[in-house]
Amino acid sequence: MIDLLDPSNVITRMFNAEKYDEMYQYCKNILENEPNNMLALQNISLSLIYLKKYDDAIDYCNQVLEIKNFDTYALKNKIFALENLKQYKQVLELSEQLVSANPKDIWALNSMGLALNELDNHKEALKCYDTSLLIDPDDVTALMNKAISLSHLGNYQEAIEYYDKAQTIDPNLRELPLAKSRLYEKLGMTDDAFLAAQGILNKDMEKIKKDAIENKCSVFHQFCDNEFKEFNK
Structure with a gap:
């Protein structure tokens, strides 16, 4: 009792x-x-x-x-x-203590990576997230933070892939579609940027773009047509 x-x-x-x-x-x-x-x-x-x-x-x-x-x-x-x-140097020191005691502490590894990001040391931050993802490949925090680090380093396409995987695992995270969309814009991929902003996963984008070509319409119109058909179902 x-x-x-x-x-x-x-x-x-x-x-x-x-x-x-x-x-x-x-x-x-x-x-x-x-x-x-x-x-x-x-x-x-x-x-x-x-x-x-x-x-x-x-x-x-x-x-x-x-x-x-x-x-x-x-x-x-x-x-x-x-x-x-915003005392990130102290955050880094304490996170290192936790990781020294338990190298598989994903929470501490992610905190360590975040502190390194804030201290503008994105390459070292990536090592923390890579270690987290070796322990748990589906850790959404590590996936998102790795994407942020990669985008800071200018690796936009790779960053998009990590955002997309995080979105696949947790589609309810509202910030992910916009984060992907912004990176597609940086790459000059406007159709992909539009689709990403609507919450479309990378694996589903190609079919929409292919259908748009076959139907001789814009990706925007193809997406709207798909939505209309889905609504009618």
Whole structure:
């Protein structure tokens, strides 16, 4: 039977209900009686992150790390807060610590890559994403971030392929069609840019373009005709 009054259960309920102010106060009350309570210290920092009080969140993360110098939960909370403060050199240092302890930590590898991107070191960032994708080829975050790195390096066609794979895995990510479309525009491929913006996957573009040629119409008109026929079904 679940103990509803157990602090971890109370905190979980507050977090799931997005009651971050209440979560913060609940943890603070625990810390008044038990200043070194790890559950409260870890979760008060989490509540502060969601309340966008990043400096305060880091202070509590540091308290956890004083008690336990390598606490994964506190390190990840601190990284998240530092990312929001745009302190990317510190993000890189802490991410490297996590990766040293666990080379298969995809979250840390992606955070490390993101920091390198922000520090304008896209070639090194690619290595992080490649490592993530060796562990999990379908990791959408790594796929998207690798596409961003490749586009910064001018490798637009390859970047499009990674955006497309990410879109195949998670078609609900709204930013992917526009990101692909912009890169097609940079390549001067206006028809592909239009189709990408409509959410069409690369594998489906060629048929639409081929049908447009056969029907002697523009890709735009072919797409609209396809949509009309699909609607009528």
